[in-house]
Amino acid sequence: MLLKELSALNGVSSNETTVRHFIRDRIQGKVETIRTDRLGNLLAGQGQGKKGPKIMLSAHMDEVGLMVVGIDPSGLLKIKTVGSIDERVLLSKRVLVGPQQIPGVIGAKPIHLQEREERQRPMKLSALFVDIGATDRSDAEKVVNIGDLIAFDTKPDLFGDGLFKGKALDDRAGCAVLLNLIEREYNLPLYYAFTVQEEVGLRGATVAAFGLNPDLAIVVETTSAGDVPPLKKHQASTRLGLGPAISVMDRSVIVHPKLVAQLVAVAEAAKIPYQFRQGTSGGTEAGAINQTRAGIPAAVISIPCRYIHSPVGVLNLNDFEQTINLIDAVLKNIEQRGLPV
Amino acid sequence: MQTEELLMALTNAVGPSGREDRAAQIIVDYFTTGEGQSWITGLQRDRLGNIILRKAGFGAHPPRIMLAAHLDEIGLIVTSLEEGFLRFSTIGGIDQRVLLGQEVTVHGREDLPGVVGAKPPHLQQPDERKKALKIEELVIDLGLDADRAASLVQVGDTITIKRDCSPLRNKYFAGKAMDDRAGVVALVECLRRLKDFRHEAEVLAVVTVQEELGVRGAFVSSYGLNPDLGIAVDVTHGEMPGLADYEGFKLGQGPVVVTGPQVHPYVFAKLKAAAEAGKIKYQVEAEVTPRGTDAYAIQVAQAGVASGLVCIPLRYMHTSVETLALDDLKECGRLLAEFIIQIDSGFLEGLACY
Numbered sequence: 246m247l248l249k250e251l252s253a254l255n256g257v258s259s260n261e262t263t264v265r266h267f268i269r270d271r272i273q274g275k276v277e278t279i280r281t282d283r284l285g286n287l288l289a290g291q292g293q294g295k296k297g298p299k300i301m302l303s304a305h306m307d308e309v310g311l312m313v314v315g316i317d318p319s320g321l322l323k324i325k326t327v328g329s330i331d332e333r334v335l336l337s338k339r340v341l342v343g344p345q346q347i348p349g350v351i352g353a354k355p356i357h358l359q360e361r362e363e364r365q366r367p368m369k370l371s372a373l374f375v376d377i378g379a380t381d382r383s384d385a386e387k388v389v390n391i392g393d394l395i396a397f398d399t400k401p402d403l404f405g406d407g408l409f410k411g412k413a414l415d416d417r418a419g420c421a422v423l424l425n426l427i428e429r430e431y432n433l434p435l436y437y438a439f440t441v442q443e444e445v446g447l448r449g450a451t452v453a454a455f456g457l458n459p460d461l462a463i464v465v466e467t468t469s470a471g472d473v474p475p476l477k478k479h480q481a482s483t484r485l486g487l488g489p490a491i492s493v494m495d496r497s498v499i500v501h502p503k504l505v506a507q508l509v510a511v512a513e514a515a516k517i518p519y520q521f522r523q524g525t526s527g528g529t530e531a532g533a534i535n536q537t538r539a540g541i542p543a544a545v546i547s548i549p550c551r552y553i554h555s556p557v558g559v560l561n562l563n564d565f566e567q568t569i570n571l572i573d574a575v576l577k578n579i580e581q582r583g584l585p586v
Numbered sequence: 587m588q589t590e591e592l593l594m595a596l597t598n599a600v601g602p603s604g605r606e607d608r609a610a611q612i613i614v615d616y617f618t619t620g621e622g623q624s625w626i627t628g629l630q631r632d633r634l635g636n637i638i639l640r641k642a643g644f645g646a647h648p649p650r651i652m653l654a655a656h657l658d659e660i661g662l663i664v665t666s667l668e669e670g671f672l673r674f675s676t677i678g679g680i681d682q683r684v685l686l687g688q689e690v691t692v693h694g695r696e697d698l699p700g701v702v703g704a705k706p707p708h709l710q711q712p713d714e715r716k717k718a719l720k721i722e723e724l725v726i727d728l729g730l731d732a733d734r735a736a737s738l739v740q741v742g743d744t745i746t747i748k749r750d751c752s753p754l755r756n757k758y759f760a761g762k763a764m765d766d767r768a769g770v771v772a773l774v775e776c777l778r779r780l781k782d783f784r785h786e787a788e789v790l791a792v793v794t795v796q797e798e799l800g801v802r803g804a805f806v807s808s809y810g811l812n813p814d815l816g817i818a819v820d821v822t823h824g825e826m827p828g829l830a831d832y833e834g835f836k837l838g839q840g841p842v843v844v845t846g847p848q849v850h851p852y853v854f855a856k857l858k859a860a861a862e863a864g865k866i867k868y869q870v871e872a873e874v875t876p877r878g879t880d881a882y883a884i885q886v887a888q889a890g891v892a893s894g895l896v897c898i899p900l901r902y903m904h905t906s907v908e909t910l911a912l913d914d915l916k917e918c919g920r921l922l923a924e925f926i927i928q929i930d931s932g933f934l935e936g937l938a939c940y
Contacts, residue, residue, distance in 0.1 A: 376909055474671050
């Protein structure tokens with residue numbers, strides 16, 4: 246299962262190499278052009294000679310994680326977060342450290358030695374560390390360097406009824422959507438951008454969009470689902486099982502209204518379930534792309550995911566399939582009618 | 587099975603307090619059909635589920651020594667179902683802060699995978715994010731709709747943390763339920779060593795249940811066996827940032843021999859002497875209360891038992907990444923064997939001579 250393979254790969258922002266190599270091997274021979282730019286974005290092209298608007302589909306390869314910022318004399322690794330992680334999810338988890346994928350754990354002070362009020366406040370990141378079983382600093386330094394990236398050690402798998410759990414679904418699920426579409430043919434010049442460093446500020450998409458200079462970009466993302474008790478319906482940004490989420494606005498972009506209208510019209514015509522992303526927090530690559538050169542219209546279509554940016558996220562496989570179907574339908578619509586904007 | 591394989595199999599097994607059967611089966615198999623069967627002269631289980639591994643002694647009136655290590659692990663229990671999600675309470679002492687983002691197994695009609703979730707951070711008010719999430723704010727997501735969940739899970743079903751034991755550097759191991767399955771493995775190590783020795787004392791190695799809820803297995807097994815001498819084998823805190831030097835013991839520097847009200851002074855002295863005779867590195871911990879381990883129960887069984895306490899240093903106790911050094915566990919087993927070899931009826935007579 247492609248999603249399982251992608252989720253199991255480690256690619257914390259700024260070292261997406263493993264993911265890039267996996268995807269490159271996978272699309273080799275299936276696209277007309279492949280190149281990696283200087284930031285590490287993997288850019289694949291199809292239908293170069295074809296008429297019609299140039300479309301960029303983007304999904305980011307990187308995931309949130311941690312970085313080794315110090316090693317204390319006892320051999321414990323001091324850490325900071327790479328990308329946005331609620332520090333409260335870090336306690337009592339397993340991780341893999343650096344290029345050698347050294348197993349480690351994030352420990353916590355035993356409950357027996359805590360004051361009652363300690364348990365009411367989150368552990369500060371500065372009080373957390375990764376234990377790899379080193380006997381002292383020099384022992385740790387044999388296998389770990391300052392600056393090494395740390396990923397959650399989570400085994401992806403099918404979950405519940407038609408769901409899937411794993412780490413890094415944001416945005417390997419988007420990468421899986423693109424890899425699915427790349428197998429199909431469209432009568433359009435199409436670029437597939439597998440981008441880097443989204444989680445630290447949309448860095449990859451910024452230069453990918455400049456380099457490709459498309460007429461339209463569709464960002465395929467994974468977004469936070471809030472269908473968890475005791476949240477009320479109106480509080481959830483998205484819910485699992487209702488189909489792909491179309492963004493009207495987030496912190497980084499207001500999507501062109503005609504573009505939103507076109508996505509909705511296509512979904513309705515093709516009877517593809519969809520929902521609107523009801524929150525406006527969080528930025529996406531559409532924000533960066535929208536501000537590129539003299540302005541490039543960009544839409545965002547997202548797969549809802551519970552517990553995003555934690556060691557284990559949960560998405561609905563039908564939402565995933567319907568996201569592929571919606572983008573497929575949108576591309577066919579553009580083939581026939583061109584761009585709305 | 588090598589020591590580390592047994593440790594991994596045992597810590598991966600399911601066995602929250604009161605529901606220790608699956609973990610117990612590993613020990614029962616090991617001593618009835620596995621390599622341990624020739625090391626003992628009898629195995630029985632009492633009505634609470636304690637496993638008693640008996641090895642006969644050779645004297646005319648062999649001193650009867652009980653060893654105890656507990657099999658149960660901390661866990662969770664279902665308190666209600668809500669839209670297919672579960673609300674829960676704890677079995678034993680769990681820091682509410684270590685639960686978020688954990689994968690769990692819900693022991694319903696079948697074992698079901700689950701994830702501990704909560705309201706997403708961006709929907710929390712800034713002041714909420716500064717607080718630890720309370721147990722009441724957490725839910726277990728089964729990925730099932732309400733009807734399916736209700737057909738598979740009911741209130742009172744137990745839940746355990748899903749965590750495979752993982753080897754770290756230097757033969758350190760991290761996983762759940764090291765407290766106190768590491769102690770159970772130390773008992774196995776002790777019996778492994780004793781197989782080559784003729785010793786006067788009769789050994790009653792007890793794998794106890796329900797320690798985490800108030801050393802209940804130890805109360806009834808020590809009453810039932812009424813030993814002359816009893817040693818509890820448990821875990822103590824390993825050194826880590828945030829603990830004072832005297833609170834945390836060094837990993838890899840050997841077992842910890844405890845002194846305090848729950849320990850007979852002559853047993854304490856004899857344990858240290860056994861360590862020195864066997865050239866075993868050890869550490870000493872002073873404990874002001876008799877509570878916290880099976881020694882609490884053993885000491886007051888029937889008309890009173892001379893009790894001792896030996897511990898394995900363990901970091902991050904009561905989390906799912908409890909970390910220890912395998913050497914400490916093995917040396918703990920060796921210390922127990924050395925101690926047993928040295929106990930004769932003369933030592934017993936001296937215990938009442940304060």
